[in-house]
Amino acid sequence: MAHSSLSRSLVLHMIIILYTVTSSSLSDSEILVQFKDSLVKADALSDWSPSTSPCNGDKENWKGVLCDNGKVWGLKLENMGLKGVIDVETLKELSTLRTISFMKNNFDGSLPNLKKLGALKSIYLSDNNFSGEIPGNAFDGMVSLKKLHLERNRFTGQIPESLGMLPKLTELMLEDNEFRGEIPEFRQDRLKMVNMSNNDLEGPILGSLSKLNVSSFSGNKDLCGHPLESCAASRKLSVGTILVVVVVVVVALAAIVAVFIILRRQGQRPQPEETSLPSQAHKKAASADLDKMEQGGLPDGKRSEQGGKLSFLRDERDKFELADLLRASAEILGSGVFGSTYKAAVMMGSVMVVKRHRKMNNVGKEEFQEHMRRLGRLSHPNLLPLVAYYYRKEEKLLVSDYVDNVTVAVHLHGNHSSGQPSLDWPTRLKIIKGVARGLSYLYNELPSLIVPHGHLKASNVLLDESFNPILTDYGLIPVVNHEHAQDLMIAYKSPEYKQHGRITKKTDVWSLGILILEILTGKFPSNYFRPAGKGDDTDLGSWVISIFQGETTSEVFDKEMGGVKNSEGEMVKLLKIGLSCCESEMEKRLDIKEAVERIEEVRDRDGDEEFYSSYTSEGDMRSSRGLSDDFSLSMNG
Incomplete structure (x- = not known):
């Protein structure tokens, strides 16, 4: 009897082993064809055939498949009209799968059991018809997951x-x-891009989410806490709504009576220069006015030290009043380390950018005005000119022209569903040369400043319609409160500040070097987020050096940088210039003059007909930014 039981046990184990071997022996093509069978209206995948292999080295043979060393590491099945079931049971057999994108299809029903694909780094399921509640433990164990996009579905709960x-x-x-x-607590310190807007969320914003900007939570009327209004204020408002309405009506009627009496006595309407700044209520009443300014609006209530007038720095510019700016149709462009930025359409069709600064309140009026006049005299094709400013002790407004494109940072790291084109090698070289020229001009025109720019990074480099770079946020160190400057400005992230607590004439050169490496590699410089004077020596320069030892290697360059054929020597030359600019030892670092001269010598082609023919095809293959930069990062290590 024991012998019979033992025999049955051995047979059972053999069956299990045989099943496991058989299951794991399926090829990538067989797995993907099985996955295709779970889909409806999969005509776009007609070339998925078990008779061919999906990958040939790093090149895909099948549409929507991304390959690495002959294995499938990504699926990019976007905007194909797909329906049916996302068969995670089959996909989990792809041991090398790291990223999926099924955006802009017609999938519906509940969210697939994604935690069975525990090795995924990126998941893009936006713009489908998924619905229902997502279990609280739906992402348990997905410790590799970096990017999750579920926007524009119908999820509840x-x-x-x-x-x-x-x-x-x-x-x-x-x-x-x-x-x-309520929003669960997020304790991660890596969260950089979060959007929970236009849901029905309520309660306080907790943890690291409180550091985000207002736009991340708009359209949730019952949310409270930073960056929205305080929860205490929110509760008070809900209790006293009727009282507030009554008070507002009474005050409004009293104001109308007062104005009527004044007009009767003076026999004339008040002139614009006699009018104080618009109240917060006035700004909120104008649709899409500059009332979007982070729950506080522009300065209001009191008459400012300048009587509510903008100070213009350029005689050739058409003048407008601060009131015109406040009444303008506006939209928020973003919230940066200094404050919020707004696009405002003022009179005569002029479109301006208004930056609201709250980190300058220790600066005296005369000191601030003199420095603004100095910046207002600057004129260079690669600098965004400062047009006007507004001074108030608590906050300052800086007004510039609007540039109808986006920043270098958006093109390199932005939301890939936004349709921004990838930057090819000639364009990236053009951007770097323009940045170097603008920086050189600042050094020549602002010799008294230790660091003429001080905040050079990809998000402070705008691109016009011809992809010419335009520097912003320059020359602000003298007027930013020192304690804030140390926490916020890129100059204070430099090795010399970390090691010696000081910045020098070569600090901007370090920032230029990091920017060059960022543009060439497509990687985000993590040292931008390191607190002043803290952190280890790991930065973008160290990463480049770790994989680039003076030999030609494609792994260091951004995979989305198409058009690099015949450019190997010049790319490597520029990479070495970037490394020389961000040397941690200042004595070894290039000065600004030498850096600019060497950058100007770089050309967009070097005549090599053979190099990078395969690399070019990879770059072209990934030129569509439908997926995350994780695709290039996973290729880069």
């Missing part, structure tokens, strides 16, 4: 609390769904 436990999460896009209830 609470945001899964397991998302707050993912250690590597950097992007979380949940906007335009029907999530409700």
Whole structure:
């Protein structure tokens, strides 16, 4: 009897082993064809055939497949009209799968059981018809997940609390769904891009999410806490709504009576220069006015030290009043380290950018005005000219022209569903040369400043319609409160400040070097987020050196940088210039003059007919930014 039981046990184990071997022996092509069978209306995948291999080295043979060393590491099945079931049971057999994008299809029903694909780094399921509640533990164990896009579906219920436990999460896009209830606590310090707008969320914003800007939470009327209004203020308003309405009506009627009496006595209407700044109520009443300015609006209530007038720095410019700016149709462009930035359409069709600064309140009026006049005298094709400013002790406004494109940072690292084109090698070289010229001009025109720019980074380099770079946020160190400058400005992230607590004439050159490496590699410089004077020596320059030892290698360059054929020597030359600019030892670092001269010598082609023919095809293959930069990062290590 024991012998019979033992025999049955051995047979059972043999069956299990045989099943496991058989299952694991499926090829990538067989797995993908099986996955295709779970889809409806998969005509776009007609070239998926078991008779061919999906990958040939790093080149894909099948549409929508991304390959690495002959294995499938990504699926990019976007805007194909696909329906049916996303068969995660089959996909989990692809041991090398790291990223999926099924954006802009017709998938519906509940969210697939994604935690069975525990090795994924990026998931893009936006713009489908998924619905229903997501279990709280839906993302348990997905410790590699960096980017999750579920926006523009019909998900309901609470945001899964397991998302707050993912250690590597950097992007979380949940906007335009029907999530409700309170937001779970997120403790990650890596979160950089989060959007929960246009849901039905309520309660306080907790943890690291409180550091985000207002636009991340707009359209949730019952949310409170920083960066929105305080929860205490919110509760007070809800209790006293009727009282507030009564008070507002009474005050409004009293104001109308007062104005009527004044006009009767004076026999004339008040002139514009006699009018004080618009009240907060006035700004909120004008649709899409500059009332979007972070719950506080522009300065209001009191008459400012300048009587509510903008100070213009350029005689050739058409003048407008601060009141015109406040009444202008406006939209928020973003919130940076200094404050919020707004696009405002003022009179005569002029479109301006207004930056609201709250980190300059220790600067005296005369000192501030003199420095603004100095910046107003600057004129260079690669600098965004400062047009006007407004001074108030508590905050300052800087007004510039609007540039109808986006920043270098958006093109390199932005939301890949935004349609921004990839930057090819000639364009990147053009951008770097323009940045170097603008920086050189600042050094020549502002010799008294230790660091003429002080805040040079990809998000402070605008691109016009011809992709010419335009520097912004320059020359502000003298008027920014020192304690804020240390925490916020790039100059204070430099090796010399970390090691010696000081910045020098070569600090901007270090920033230029990091920017060059960022543009060439497509990688984000993590040292931008390191607190002043803290952190280890790991930065973008160290990463480049670790894989680039003076020999030709494609792994260091951004995979989306197409058009690099015949450019190997010049790319490597510029890479070495970038490394020389961001040397941690200042004595070894190039000075600005030498750096600019060497950059100007770089050409967009070097005549080599053979190099990078395969690399070019890879770059072209990934030129569509439908997926995350994780695709290039996973290729780069």
